[in-house]
Amino acid sequence: MNRWMPFEWIAAIRFLKEGRLQTMFIVSGIAIGVAVIVFMSAMLAGLQANFIKRVLTSQPQIQLLAPDEVARPLRRGAKEVDASIIQRPTQRILSIDQWPKIRDQMLAMPEVTVVSPTVSGSALAVRGEASRAITITGMDPVVYFKIVRLPDYIVAGEARVTSDDIIVGTELAKDLGASVGDKLNVEAASSASRVLTITGIVDLGSKGANSRNTYVALRTAQSLLNLIGGVTTIDLTVQDIYAAETLAQEIQASIPVEADSWIKTNAQFFTAVHAQQTTNTLIRVFVGLSVAFGIAAVLAVSVIQRSKDIGILRAMGTSRGQILRVFLIQGGLLGLLGSVFGSAMGAAALVFWHNYARQVDGSELFPLILDRALFIASAVLATVTGVAAAITPALRAANLDPVVAIRG
Amino acid sequence: MAEEILALDKVCKAYNVGTLVETEVLHDIDLVMRRSEFLALMGPSGSGKSTLLNIIGLLDRPTSGHLYINGQDTSALGESELTRLRSHSIGFVFQYHYLISAFTALENVMMPMLVDQGFPTPAVEGRAANLMEQVGLTSVINNLALNMSGGQQQRVAVARALAMNPDLVLADEPTGNLDTKSADGVFELLRQVNQQNGTTFLIVTHNMDLARRCDRIIELVDGRIHAAGKA
Numbered sequence: 130m131n132r133w134m135p136f137e138w139i140a141a142i143r144f145l146k147e148g149r150l151q152t153m154f155i156v157s158g159i160a161i162g163v164a165v166i167v168f169m170s171a172m173l174a175g176l177q178a179n180f181i182k183r184v185l186t187s188q189p190q191i192q193l194l195a196p197d198e199v200a201r202p203l204r205r206g207a208k209e210v211d212a213s214i215i216q217r218p219t220q221r222i223l224s225i226d227q228w229p230k231i232r233d234q235m236l237a238m239p240e241v242t243v244v245s246p247t248v249s250g251s252a253l254a255v256r257g258e259a260s261r262a263i264t265i266t267g268m269d270p271v272v273y274f275k276i277v278r279l280p281d282y283i284v285a286g287e288a289r290v291t292s293d294d295i296i297v298g299t300e301l302a303k304d305l306g307a308s309v310g311d312k313l314n315v316e317a318a319s320s321a322s323r324v325l326t327i328t329g330i331v332d333l334g335s336k337g338a339n340s341r342n343t344y345v346a347l348r349t350a351q352s353l354l355n356l357i358g359g360v361t362t363i364d365l366t367v368q369d370i371y372a373a374e375t376l377a378q379e380i381q382a383s384i385p386v387e388a389d390s391w392i393k394t395n396a397q398f399f400t401a402v403h404a405q406q407t408t409n410t411l412i413r414v415f416v417g418l419s420v421a422f423g424i425a426a427v428l429a430v431s432v433i434q435r436s437k438d439i440g441i442l443r444a445m446g447t448s449r450g451q452i453l454r455v456f457l458i459q460g461g462l463l464g465l466l467g468s469v470f471g472s473a474m475g476a477a478a479l480v481f482w483h484n485y486a487r488q489v490d491g492s493e494l495f496p497l498i499l500d501r502a503l504f505i506a507s508a509v510l511a512t513v514t515g516v517a518a519a520i521t522p523a524l525r526a527a528n529l530d531p532v533v534a535i536r537g
Numbered sequence: 538m539a540e541e542i543l544a545l546d547k548v549c550k551a552y553n554v555g556t557l558v559e560t561e562v563l564h565d566i567d568l569v570m571r572r573s574e575f576l577a578l579m580g581p582s583g584s585g586k587s588t589l590l591n592i593i594g595l596l597d598r599p600t601s602g603h604l605y606i607n608g609q610d611t612s613a614l615g616e617s618e619l620t621r622l623r624s625h626s627i628g629f630v631f632q633y634h635y636l637i638s639a640f641t642a643l644e645n646v647m648m649p650m651l652v653d654q655g656f657p658t659p660a661v662e663g664r665a666a667n668l669m670e671q672v673g674l675t676s677v678i679n680n681l682a683l684n685m686s687g688g689q690q691q692r693v694a695v696a697r698a699l700a701m702n703p704d705l706v707l708a709d710e711p712t713g714n715l716d717t718k719s720a721d722g723v724f725e726l727l728r729q730v731n732q733q734n735g736t737t738f739l740i741v742t743h744n745m746d747l748a749r750r751c752d753r754i755i756e757l758v759d760g761r762i763h764a765a766g767k768a
């Protein structure tokens with residue numbers, strides 16, 4: 130016996146040890162439940178972290194655009210023309226009104242970290258016989274690269290954009306049979322055209338983006354798109370990415386621009402995460418309940434099996450409180466033990482699945498996040514569940530009539 | 538004259554009180570035990586011996602009447618006070634030894650002290666080892682409770698009953714489940730403890746030979762003390 134261990138703990142541990150098979154079964158049951166929760170939670174957290182990291186290094190967190198042009202109904206005198214069809218006007222590429230002023234306002238906001246005015250529009254990339262529709266983004270690399278980490282995505286060449294340079298996606302380069310150093314003829318709808326040299330090829334992580342997106346210097350895009358001195362969007366990054374939507378709404382309310390946050394643009398993702406979290410919570414609750422009932426059942430049987438022991442302990446002066454604690458501790462220990470094994474199992478499954486399940490290109494499906502807080506939380510929760518589940522059987526043990534227990 | 542360790546005053550015990558099958562099994566029991574007495578309680582099966590022992594041992598309460606231990610009236614005591622008094626003043630030995638199987642022989646002997654003090658201190662372990670020696674069981678000290686013969690288990694139970702150095706040891710047919718030789722040995726052990734330590738014993742037995750070797754015999758018949766006196 131451990132000298133520093135109080136009677137209740139000694140008895141609880143001995144009783145669990147003696148009921149080896151029961152203890153083993155219930156601990157395995159709890160462990161499996163905990164393992165499922167740990168595995169699911171960690172994988173979900175990993176996928177989420179992966180996505181957010183991706184978004185944060187390849188998209189602005191808030192984008193300011195010129196407000197939509199609105200169609201006004203035809204009027205004759207004070208009355209609307211009967212049966213007139215109000216058609217949304219085709220959206221021309223418009224510059225944001227007074228954008229340098231807005232840029233300065235943005236720079237003055239403490240919540241905003243990077244401000245990058247950009248120009249984007251459609252064009253045609255032609256090389257020899259081949260031509261492809263592209264989106265050109267004109268920007269100032271010094272600030273823009275802080276928002277979209279193009280240099281990180283370079284697979285060939287370098288992320289350099291002087292006035293005659295262009296960075297293209299891997300798909301486009303393949304479609305046009307072009308590589309670094311080759312020249313492209315870029316023709317805009319305004320029938321302006323420029324010959325640009327490919328300085329870098331990037332992999333943006335999606336086939337669509339890789340076949341459409343191209344990046345040029347701000348002035349180059351302005352002249353191609355016939356928007357000299359103008360910008361179509363102002364891209365922002367902010368301090369607190371989760372406050373982006375509120376901030377976007379504030380901006381939109383005070384400045385005549387349309388402000389879209391990454392949260393709004395990726396609403397689908399958040400809906401999915403939310404649904405997943407709800408499912409996750411439900412699973413946790415039900416696993417918790419079945420763990421609780423399992424522990425309660427095992428302890429209830431144990432109280433009956435041990436009624437003679439309890440009777441004799443009471444006869445030798447053990448108080449009801451002490452008996453109560455012996456069984457509460459057993460419940461807590463079962464929960465704790467189960468969660469320790471369960472966490473180990475869950476972590477092992479994560480490591481295995483992380484190595485086994487790969488994306489098509491061989492990169493990891495989700496980052497391996499073994500968050501200590503998750504393990505601590507599941508241990509604490511399982512222990513508390515165990516103690517709570519033990520309450521009824523422990524009360525029963527404490528209230529056992531020693532006379533009956535000994536005679537029986 | 539030796540002091541009174543135990544006194545019963547008109548103790549009655551009824552079961553199923555207030556129901557149709559209410560039965561009184563003990564009627565107006567008066568009994569006094571003096572310190573160091575070694576008393577045999579006899580009587581036919583169902584006469585109420587175990588019921589009486591449980592009441593004296595504070596495991597059960599009388600329906601009416603008073604029970605004094607060391608002059609203290611126990612009827613006014615609450616649950617936790619009774620538990621405490623039981624822990625410090627009374628030791629039990631039961632027919633079926635009832636050691637706790639999850640513990641070794643030595644640990645079983647330590648148990649009453651452990652329960653009382655909360656921790657298995659070296660003093661507790663030392664006293665338990667001494668008791669094991671006193672009952673002649675040094676060799677099986679670390680055996681699990683069930684890995685011993687019936688006689689050995691009952692000796693451990695005796696050592697355990699003595700652990701808190703109680704004033705009174707209550708033994709309910711301590712030898713009833715043993716062969717003659719072991720029974721004799723255990724009885725001798727009790728007698729020896731009684732003589733050496735001056736511990737008071739109340740022993741329920743069906744064995745007339747053993748009863749004759751006690752200081753006094755009380756006979757219980759149908760819940761009444763039938764005859765009392767020196768054997």
Ligand SMILES: Nc1ncnc2c1ncn2[C@@H]1O[C@H](COP(=O)(O)OP(=O)(O)OP(=O)(O)O)[C@@H](O)[C@H]1O
Nearest residue numbers: 552553560562580581582583584585586587588589
């Ligand atoms: N919990 C109870 N409810 C109802 N009747 C009981 C209860 N406990 C004991 N009795 C009855 O009380 C009477 C005395 O029982 P007790 O066990 O005290 O007898 P005993 O003298 O110890 O018998 P034995 O020699 O067989 O051990 C018996 O008739 C028994 O049936």
Ligand SMILES: [Mg+2]
Nearest residue numbers: 586587588709
């Ligand atoms: Mg009996």
